[in-house]
Amino acid sequence: MDFTLSDEQLMFAETAETLFYDLVTPEHWRKLMESGDARDAALWNQIVETGLTLIQLPEEAGGLGLGALDFALIAEKAGYVALSEPLVDSAGVAAPMLAALAPDDPVLADPAASIAIQQEEGGLVLDADSAAAIILRKGDQAFVASPDQVTLTRRESIDPMRRLFAVEWDDSKVQPLGQADWDLALDRGAIFAAAQGLGLAQRAVDMAVEYAKERQQFGKPIGSYQAVKHHLSTAQTAIEFARPVVLAAAATLESGDIQSRARISHAKIVALEAADVAARTSIQVHGAMGYSWEVDVHLFLKRALALTSAWGTPYFHRQRVAARLFTQPVGPSTTFARENENG
């Protein structure tokens, strides 16, 4: 039993952090919002060169074959900068699925190629237009298409940096991949959304703290007022008790049993709740500034809102936790229990 991160994991996360801090600046967000793109070519190339797209990809497909925990730490950093480049869903969910179904697909050989994925049948697809390939879903069958083989209709999101598309497609014109493990895709999508939620939450708190130290009213920094302090402590506490759940859920994702799924769902619920409370608190602490387009806090609110119901709604996830709670042994000796062992 050891709940610490390895030096290698910390090193990867730090590499991502440095890259993101340097390049994903408020100027970068503004540039994307003005151009309407979700992707900056120079930044994307840097992300690819750093190897961040290879972490979850199996070694056979040219990846690093690392675990969900390693990638979750990157996703957390991505959340901290509200990254809109398609790293998380493409490299964390879509690429591993394609590698499992069609290991020789040429798209996998190009680390710069991003892959979009439809979370559920008929659902909207994120970043479909800029993807080299789109994984589509019908029942539990998967198909792969290039954007020009399907009809994409943009659906505007409140999050100015999320590009969502309705996809119309014809079975006969796209390549079937056979039956896919959509549960695994959902688990990955959910845990990486949760990890992003932690990052979003921490950034929202950090922005508010910085502002509260500077902004003066009644002759004092507003951060010296207890009402402001207590709001922020509440948000920080939500983060502190979501993070261990996210880490544990990512570390045991591969088990794929009812306990592992419940923990992923738990992580998804509480990390996005933390992001929601942190973002709303941050807006309140910023006053009218927080309500303005110019100040970046709203980006975190909007991303949190979008991710809350991406890869399963809170209701869906709560039911998965309930299934574990009501059908498996519970109690203090079962924190790390697995379905196939008797506790």
Place this chain on the structure above:
Amino acid sequence: MQLSYTPEQIAFRAEVRGWLEAHVPTASLEHYDATRAGFEAHRQWEATLKSGDWGMVTWPKEYGGRGLDLIQWLIFEEEYYRAKAPGRVNQNGIFLLGPTLMEFGTHEQKSRFLPKMASGEEIWAQAWSEPQAGSDLAGVRATAVRDGDEYVLNGHKIWSSRAAFADWAFGLFREPGTERHKGMSLIFFKLDQKGVTRNPIKKINGHVGFAEIFLENVRVPAFNRLGDEGQGWHICMATAGFERGLMLRSPARYQVAAAELAKLWQARKDQCDPALEADVVRAFMDAEAYALSIYKTASSLMAGAKIGPEASTNKLFWSELDIHLHRTALAILGAEAELISAPGAHDWIDDFIFSLAGPIYAGSNEIQRNIIAERMLGLPR
């Protein structure tokens, strides 16, 4: 990260489980706060624990422990709560003073006090609060005047848990003329010694949960001072760190309650508002989150980290989860919620009442939120 137990840890769990199954009294003991007899029955249980060497497993062997690590301690606690073993009457000794003594005590002090603490021969109360010094603990007025090899103690302490029946207290005193955080010392005194008067105070549930203590020229040897003279505040803050960071509330306590709540829900859900299921699931998730967080803290302490101000988030989290969990139980019980529980049945109403103390003791939640804001987030005072 390795989230499964080693074969040694599994074997250890089995050993603890086996011993507890053989020794935990089948009939539950009368509450230690209810009567002297209940208190003494719990002292007896501490002696039984000690006979199996389970008094305080993390302490070194020479001081009455087993020299085990924090993960083993968590396993022990999990089994302890799982077995529904009696509450630890000496909790303020073993969980608060014990770790503090370990850090600040001399070898002679540790040898004198720890083994008898581990065995329940000496049961401890914490005597810090005063009528005028609650949240603002630096306002303590009780005094300690050095007289040769002794201290002479005077003052008025209050809200001292279990002091009505306990043997010893660790108190916070100041040198006359000093102010605020300076000039305080942590000093031990016997609760039955000359000059000490204790008046029991009933808790909200009618039990004698705490006492107020009057000290009039109480003489204790200077040996009873922990750490240097004037270092009392610093030592108290370290104690508070152990208290909030790790020891005071085992996650297992809430995991057992959450499991009971799930049972209660399943038995009664047909008569309840279906929306309550979300609250039941929430209680389970919160208990799990607290457990995971404590495993994370224990792992990083074992890797050499120290407890920091984030300990204050624990206090907020477990106290709020405890209230939520018990309010949910009462909602499920409906009209039966107000009824005093039958002996042996899960005492939801009493546990609910006790949960309301959580945001007050061990530093109120308002104070914890101040600490988080100022020391974790760096907001100005």
